[in-house]
Amino acid sequence: MDHLHQTFSVRFTYSVLFTERLFDYTNPLLADFFSQQATADTRKKLLFIMDSGVVDTHPDVQDDIRTYFAKHADLVDLLADFLVIPGGEIAKNDSDFVEQIVDAVDRYGIDRHSYVAAIGGGSVLDLVGYAAAISHRGIRHIRIPTTVLSQNDSGVGVKNGVNYRAKKNFLGTFVPPVAVFNDSQFLTTLDDRDWRAGIAEAIKVALIKDRPFFEWIEAHAEELAARDMPAMQYLVHRCAEMHLQHIAGGDPFEMGSSRPLDFGHWSAHKLEQLTNFEIRHGEAVAIGIALDSLYSQQLGWLTESDTNRILTTLRTLGFALYQPMLDADNSAGVLKGLSEFREHLGGQLTIMLLKGLGQGVEVHEMDADRIRQAIATLRKTDSLAFQTYKVSETL
């Protein structure tokens, strides 16, 4: 008997829109979006789900949203209630939050053509994206990222996820948002750690793909550390652009085995876990970048001068490049991150290293002694910076 062969392609499209004060009712961006999406046959609903951190730092945002959609009541039916979810990793650790969102979808009768909009940091966006993706086999979700990290990286991409039994992103899907709105106004209220942490992903992508962008960051490191907004806007825009290009040009749903944008991440994921998420993802990535740059130097792939430019740029931005958990018992410690990284991605271990500034290269194994040597270098050279950093944290 013959066999049937099925092949089809699905086209995904969305915009990442940059603005300031998205919910100022004189700002037409959001209204224009809903106007373009409107169809004659049905009214669409819109449910906002907000990060508690955003509600705390922007107490007017709920009123602003109500005013905005009262002025544009013809476009979409704003649901009167807002769902507020605790920000940070806790949002992804407790399955009750998934259920709260699914319940809201059910209770408010939000169908596949209605919208759930998430406002917040990466964790809340990941959670809401996941709950939206599994409800009715996918309701439309809008992302309004409020941190540097989510505006330039995770929030503009196609992944969502929650943790399961403390395993990061164990449950999740690949589903693009219908739109992303990056409002730089939200960045003004970030604390310094969150402002800084998001820059690590920009350095990561610059180092593996775009030397001029790295040199721009290097040249503007002091301005960025001093919270210069135009510099940050440029950084977020360029980093988001490269992230989008990587997704579209590669393997958007990661059906193959390599993820070349994950430079510095194998140890970062493990460090976050070992510190019980006391260090931010971006802070861990900065350490991971330093570690894998030193490792690349040991292999003779990166010059000492280029390695120092990377470390100096990270330090100028205020990153500590050593964390005591790097020296935790190595069998259960950071080195364990290598095998967990392989298991999470599936297939063969693939690690990105550097052969120059802006030139990433993949390898499939790493040497434990060389990793320990790189850690030792960070311990020795970064202890002063680390002390300084800890003091500033406890002020």
Place this chain on the structure above:
Amino acid sequence: MDHLHQTFSVRFTYSVLFTERLFDYTNPLLADFFSQQATADTRKKLLFIMDSGVVDTHPDVQDDIRTYFAKHADLVDLLADFLVIPGGEIAKNDSDFVEQIVDAVDRYGIDRHSYVAAIGGGSVLDLVGYAAAISHRGIRHIRIPTTVLSQNDSGVGVKNGVNYRAKKNFLGTFVPPVAVFNDSQFLTTLDDRDWRAGIAEAIKVALIKDRPFFEWIEAHAEELAARDMPAMQYLVHRCAEMHLQHIAGGDPFEMGSSRPLDFGHWSAHKLEQLTNFEIRHGEAVAIGIALDSLYSQQLGWLTESDTNRILTTLRTLGFALYQPMLDADNSAGVLKGLSEFREHLGGQLTIMLLKGLGQGVEVHEMDADRIRQAIATLRKTDSLAFQTYKVSETL
């Protein structure tokens, strides 16, 4: 500030393979599949999840699988344990089963390049497909449908799902399997109701798309009712082929608003619910087809002769075309199915009717009085068949 626009396409491909005795170790089909999928860099794992109904009716199947993969141990690492899930709607109603599968994925270290194979009816396949889709953002899943309905319709498609608070498929995703194996041997042990029920989906697709296929079913109705296997194999193959063509040629992930393959389904979904799933999905679809055919006749779109050919074919196959719940209080009864159907699909109500045998046409409203009239016709003309059917059930 300018905006970024993201566009990409993702290509999905899989085969539907027809065979007899898939797990006979002399049958090379499954071995060939894993051989083609093998990569040099990693070993892949394979977890089987089985419908308890299959284990009951095919007590040797677990041994056969173990023997098969012992003979082909070079291809994939078969996990020694099989997960057995109760068959039927219960599999989709209890969220514990999702958790059991996700736990197994975690416990056995099944990564994105390993496999979960589901053997069973549509409910177990829907459940396993869902759990696989959300684990690690999607592990590879193989479907081995064991009923007519799953072999010719749901099992070859791209949807999965579970119920949530008794709402059918409230949680789910669109994710294609990596392969479907249709083994006709499994059909031999189906009870008559399950054998018959799956034929309804073939009649549905024939009526809206393919008059010659309807006429073939009409001509072979007695053979099909008498459980002629070559006739059933042809029916399953042609129906699966049309289902695949519909998916590839249309809107595979249903991002638009119409689902033209859903002829006869708005009332069928509601009838299943009203009878607490005592009638099979296919039995409900047969009634839904009869109802919407009579409705089409009332509109003058279908001749009396063509309508009778449809009803006669359904009755020859042994379908009862009246169910007392059709006459349940209509505000909470079958008519409620119209609004629920719209809500589930989202957007505008879209119902498929007939303008001839093999010619479906979409409408966006239905008249309650005409529906009641069609129900009355079924009540009058089908009472005898219904009695007969009930008697055979209680034997």
